[in-house]
Amino acid sequence: MGLNLQEKQAVVAEVSAQVAQAQTIVLAEYRGIEVGDITKLRANARKSGVYFRVVKNTLARRAVQGTPFEVLAEKMEGPLVYGISADPVAAAKVVYDFARTNEKLVITAGAYNGKMLDKAGVSALATVPPKEVLLAQLLGLLQSPVSGLARVLVAVAEKKTATA
Incomplete structure (x- = not known):
């Protein structure tokens, strides 16, 4: 069942609030991941202070509109999970560490400081000490x-x- 207008507006407002405080956003395709694994990933994200959520891409595009993360809008296709963090490395590190042990999570893109990152860029950011x-x-x-x-x-x- 789809969301009604008020629920969609609430989701966009919630994600926009996170984006306003963020330094990094990482997008990853989660197709085929088991529920138990995604639960572990969410727990790791929570411990690291990363906002981690599956959001409809159209709502996510609206949330990043007019922000430095608007460069990600063209990459928002398919079943994506969004990792958003105020710490410049945290979101990339959480998603990268999980993707190393679970090949079904595929990093598609990221953005840091208004610049779009590809998979290699997200990996490089995640490995910063x-x-x-x-x-x-x-x-x-x-x-x-x-x-x-x-x-x-x-x-x-x-x-x-x-x-x-």
Whole structure:
């Protein structure tokens, strides 16, 4: 049974509210996935703070209209599940991790920062290390010249004391 007009408007309003806060949206085709598997995927999404929903494509197109995610409208075809997150990596990571273990979930497209991503782009986004790891790597890079200089100075000082 289809949705009446008020229910459709409510769905569009709900999805629009999520899109307004989002940094990333991932689209994946879910044809043939068992209910138990999709339930696990929803639970993982919930834990990661990802809004995860099956929405009629026409309603989803209306929800993204006038937003940076409007570039996805042309990819909204077939049975799709939408992963939407305010975290730039979370939606891509949840869908990508699940798709690696279940070949029936096929990533079709995504969008980040107003740019459309293909399957490879979503995969690349999903494999970006967490923010804490990136900050630690940056700190290590910033410290390496200083620690190298300190080692050279210590070596020079030891050489001078050994020759004196």
